[in-house]
Amino acid sequence: xxxxxxxxxxxxxxxxxxxxxxxxxxxxxxxxxxxxxxxxxxxxxxxxxxxxxxxxxxxxxxxxxxxxxxxxxxxxxxxxxxxxxxxxxxxxxxxxxxxxxxxxxxxxxxxxxxxxxxxxxxxxxxxxxxxxxxxxxxxxxxxxxxxxxxxxxxxxxxxxxxxxxxxxxxxxxxxxxxxxxxxxxxxxxxxxxx
Numbered sequence: 001x002x003x004x005x006x007x008x009x010x011x012x013x014x015x016x017x018x019x020x021x022x023x024x025x026x027x028x029x030x031x032x033x034x035x036x037x038x039x040x041x042x043x044x045x046x047x048x049x050x051x052x053x054x055x056x057x058x059x060x061x062x063x064x065x066x067x068x069x070x071x072x073x074x075x076x077x078x079x080x081x082x083x084x085x086x087x088x089x090x091x092x093x094x095x096x097x098x099x100x101x102x103x104x105x106x107x108x109x110x111x112x113x114x115x116x117x118x119x120x121x122x123x124x125x126x127x128x129x130x131x132x133x134x135x136x137x138x139x140x141x142x143x144x145x146x147x148x149x150x151x152x153x154x155x156x157x158x159x160x161x162x163x164x165x166x167x168x169x170x171x172x173x174x175x176x177x178x179x180x181x182x183x184x185x186x187x188x189x190x191x192x193x194x
């Protein structure tokens with residue numbers, strides 16, 4: 001009996017916690033503001049083209065999971081990537097991977113936002129990147145999956161361009177190239193009111 005009560009309580013608690021997360025499911029083009037250490041960027045997302053990706057992304061946003069993370073990969077005229085590491089260069093926990101929606105007709109063109117992933121096409125979790133160049137080679141083809149684009153920058157393109165030009169180097173802690181020498185912080189990501 002006690003075990004059943006405990007299980008029921010946990011189920012109700014988890015259901016109410018997920019119900020409390022309002023990701024504006026009825027908003028077709030939600031907007032998110034990124035407050036960075038270099039200024040603000042606003043993106044408009046396209047739920048008609050990437051509904052699973054956007055629900056996943058907005059869940060991280062609304063839960064505050066992107067707050068106080070860094071942009072850890074910056075390559076001029078290519079990408080500015082973030083959303084996964086703390087200022088101490090520790091990986092933040094992720095939810096389950098999502099299905100790749102790269103065949104949605106949106107292209108990795110300048111000023112768009114897309115999901116980062118591993119070689120497995122269905123491995124995107126929390127990390128995202130901004131295209132700071134026309135990166136059509138990241139789009140899908142008949143022979144390979146692409147990287148899912150799910151929105152575009154509507155304000156703050158100058159901020160994004162400034163981030164793309166920061167000095168980078170190989171980081172010995174991460175053993176990764178293209179890490180900003182001076183931290184570029186994503187202070188807060190906010191789902192804007194409808």
